[in-house]
Amino acid sequence: xxxxxxxxxxxxxxxxxxxxxxxARSAGIDPExxxxxxxxxxxxxxxxxxxxxxxxxxxxxxxxxMADVAPTRLNLIIVATSLPDHLFPATACLVQDKLGADRAxxxxxxxxxxxxxxxxxxxxxxxxxxxxxxxxxxxxxxPSRILDWKDKGTCAFFGDGAGAVLLAASQQFGGLRxxxxxxxxxxxxxxxxxxxxTRQPLSxxxxxxxxxxxxxxxxxxxRYGLRAMDRAAREVLHNAxxxxxxxxxxxxxxxNLQLIQQFAQRxxxxxxxxxxxxxxxxxxxxxxxxxxxxxxxEAGRLRPGNxxxxxxxxxxxxxxxxxxxWSEPYPEKPLPRWKRLWHFLWNAQATIKxxxxxxxxxxxxxxxxxxxxxxxxxx
Numbered sequence: 001x002x003x004x005x006x007x008x009x010x011x012x013x014x015x016x017x018x019x020x021x022x023x024a025r026s027a028g029i030d031p032e033x034x035x036x037x038x039x040x041x042x043x044x045x046x047x048x049x050x051x052x053x054x055x056x057x058x059x060x061x062x063x064x065x066m067a068d069v070a071p072t073r074l075n076l077i078i079v080a081t082s083l084p085d086h087l088f089p090a091t092a093c094l095v096q097d098k099l100g101a102d103r104a105x106x107x108x109x110x111x112x113x114x115x116x117x118x119x120x121x122x123x124x125x126x127x128x129x130x131x132x133x134x135x136x137x138x139x140x141x142x143p144s145r146i147l148d149w150k151d152k153g154t155c156a157f158f159g160d161g162a163g164a165v166l167l168a169a170s171q172q173f174g175g176l177r178x179x180x181x182x183x184x185x186x187x188x189x190x191x192x193x194x195x196x197x198t199r200q201p202l203s204x205x206x207x208x209x210x211x212x213x214x215x216x217x218x219x220x221x222x223r224y225g226l227r228a229m230d231r232a233a234r235e236v237l238h239n240a241x242x243x244x245x246x247x248x249x250x251x252x253x254x255x256n257l258q259l260i261q262q263f264a265q266r267x268x269x270x271x272x273x274x275x276x277x278x279x280x281x282x283x284x285x286x287x288x289x290x291x292x293x294x295x296x297x298e299a300g301r302l303r304p305g306n307x308x309x310x311x312x313x314x315x316x317x318x319x320x321x322x323x324x325x326w327s328e329p330y331p332e333k334p335l336p337r338w339k340r341l342w343h344f345l346w347n348a349q350a351t352i353k354x355x356x357x358x359x360x361x362x363x364x365x366x367x368x369x370x371x372x373x374x375x376x377x378x379x
């Protein structure tokens with residue numbers, strides 16, 4: 001039975017940065033409180049032309065480029081998101097088209113901030129079963145689209161971004177050692193977008209009352225998150241037959257600095273064993289873990305042979321934990337010039353394929369319309 005190894009990773013953060021000082025002027029937040037208590041100094045925000053799938057594609061391309069794996073070799077794409085481009089079709093299908101991964105199945109997975117770890121577990125099971133060889137897992141979110149930028153209780157705490165990893169089958173021991181997933185739907189109201197779904201469709205009344213904006217009970221989520229991440233960490237360590245001393249690095253959900261610090265105290269680990277980057281990005285939901293993974297590698301905090309503990313919680317309510325053993329060597333970097341050119345051609349080919357398939361669908365539609373007109377004339 002093969003193991004699922006991370007062989008490529010990538011991230012994408014929008015170029016626009018909004019600082020605490022800017023939000024102090026526009027929303028009246030206390031920038032020092034947000035920095036000292038929550039640990040956030042800035043966040044990345046998409047421009048008017050970007051959406052979740054656009055960021056997901058950029059992160060995915062970076063992961064594929066690093067692994068030197070062509071999109072046509074992908075068997076499955078999972079996009080963890082609670083903020084898709086549309087209610088349907090799935091954002092993963094849009095990513096599949098933009099990548100030119102025409103042999104891959106694709107679906108979205110919605111589990112709030114826990115979504116990436118949930119998706120990682122699903123991808124691992126597909127590979128461990130022998131069904132698939134390459135699975136791309138992306139966490140991408142655009143909370144700026146549903147935030148009330150005058151609401152001090154939400155606007156300062158979230159940012160936009162995407163992170164991706166490519167999992168590949170290998171006979172070498174390693175990859176996902178253990179996992180723990182959980183949910184508590186009774187707390188779903190603690191982090192919710194009240195309207196916009198089938199319970200309360202969009203209407204003028206919804207817009208007037210601001211029910212299309214996300215709402216959050218920050219204090220209740222803090223208490224839940226601390227218990228949930230602690231539980232997830234202890235459960236996955238037990239399942240893996242490891243202790244906290246066997247772990248080289250902990251990557252927790254990046255939502256609140258104080259929460260992370262208290263979590264580390266509960267596990268009785270030094271702060272330098274816990275990776276933190278919430279100051280730069282704020283809470284990017286399901287993208288927080290993969291972006292932190294990329295940053296940890298870039299900072300030299302995570303190397304082949306290390307064991308890493310992931311633990312997170314999110315809206316739903318959900319929680320998730322995983323222990324990974326990284327056994328694969330770093331991919332070749334930087335790539336030779338001829339390979340970079342080849343990768344450029346992958347992306348160009350994807351654009352051509354997408355336009356061809358769209359044209360094909362349009363032609364089919366026109367043919368159907370012609371057949372209907374002929375049927376009416378015959379009648």
